[in-house]
Amino acid sequence: MAISERGEADRRLDQAARAAWLYYVKSKRQDDIAQELGISRQIVQRLIALALSENLISFQVRHPLSECIALADRLKEKFGLQFCEVALNEAGNTEDIPAVATVAAHYLDNVLMQKSPVTIAVGNGTAMRETVMRVSAAERPQHRCVSLMGNLTPHGRASRHDVVTKLAERINAQSYPLPMPLVAATVSERDILQAQLGYKTLRGLVDEASLLVMGSGNVGWQAGIHADGFITDPELAEAMDAGAVGEVLGGVIDKSGRFVEVSYFERLTSLFRAPNSKQATLLVSSGQIRVPAIHAALTGKIANALITDENTAKSVLAV
Numbered sequence: 001m002a003i004s005e006r007g008e009a010d011r012r013l014d015q016a017a018r019a020a021w022l023y024y025v026k027s028k029r030q031d032d033i034a035q036e037l038g039i040s041r042q043i044v045q046r047l048i049a050l051a052l053s054e055n056l057i058s059f060q061v062r063h064p065l066s067e068c069i070a071l072a073d074r075l076k077e078k079f080g081l082q083f084c085e086v087a088l089n090e091a092g093n094t095e096d097i098p099a100v101a102t103v104a105a106h107y108l109d110n111v112l113m114q115k116s117p118v119t120i121a122v123g124n125g126t127a128m129r130e131t132v133m134r135v136s137a138a139e140r141p142q143h144r145c146v147s148l149m150g151n152l153t154p155h156g157r158a159s160r161h162d163v164v165t166k167l168a169e170r171i172n173a174q175s176y177p178l179p180m181p182l183v184a185a186t187v188s189e190r191d192i193l194q195a196q197l198g199y200k201t202l203r204g205l206v207d208e209a210s211l212l213v214m215g216s217g218n219v220g221w222q223a224g225i226h227a228d229g230f231i232t233d234p235e236l237a238e239a240m241d242a243g244a245v246g247e248v249l250g251g252v253i254d255k256s257g258r259f260v261e262v263s264y265f266e267r268l269t270s271l272f273r274a275p276n277s278k279q280a281t282l283l284v285s286s287g288q289i290r291v292p293a294i295h296a297a298l299t300g301k302i303a304n305a306l307i308t309d310e311n312t313a314k315s316v317l318a319v
Contacts, residue, residue, distance in 0.1 A: 024057060
């Protein structure tokens, strides 16, 4: 069997285990399972049958994913999440972006397979880049992919982590990048940029988007926004001194999930959206170094959905 075929078979077993868990352990109706997994009731029936035929079911789900499902349930309950999925990884792994990106890409595949137009807004960063690289190629010219953040340093250099264009290319969708610095040089420059018609168009698309997907970063001398040249040494030091524990869309947050208004915050051009219960804001993140950021973002309701790995999930729950 080819590697790609094995991967698809494994994903099918993972989904079968999840459906079986929800049906037999959580006592959910097949219609409810179908809605939660974003599939039809008929597919749920086939997945449960597959779980039985593959001996995944006895008195419990005999599949390593069962612990991940339990962790996801605990995270959903603790933070009031719409959706949570936890990827398997090996004990002792401090970070597993490939595993998390694979699960996130599979989730996006389910969203993007819709024939009706979908607007999805995405952030940048390593986890996001790895995710879109794994999204299945498709022809979805009716969909719109919108960037939540600029990809230029104050001096005009582009980051290698641009995501929106890559995603749009993968599915042949409409692309709406944000071609401006993540942090403007001055407040007046930011005001001029945000007054442009293109920015206002993106603002409207983000507000109506059915799904926002973003990563999170740590705040320290290894922080991505600093390493990529978006903020300076003094600006990073200011953020650390102010008690920032994480970064989302270029903004830094404290342990309660509130944005810290450091000096560069008012020059930030990112397109934030107030959390709400109707539209999903998905955080895709992995690694012990990002645990404070993940916990803070979920505590502050910056995100209402999460995809992470097993070890990171355990650490977030332990905070």
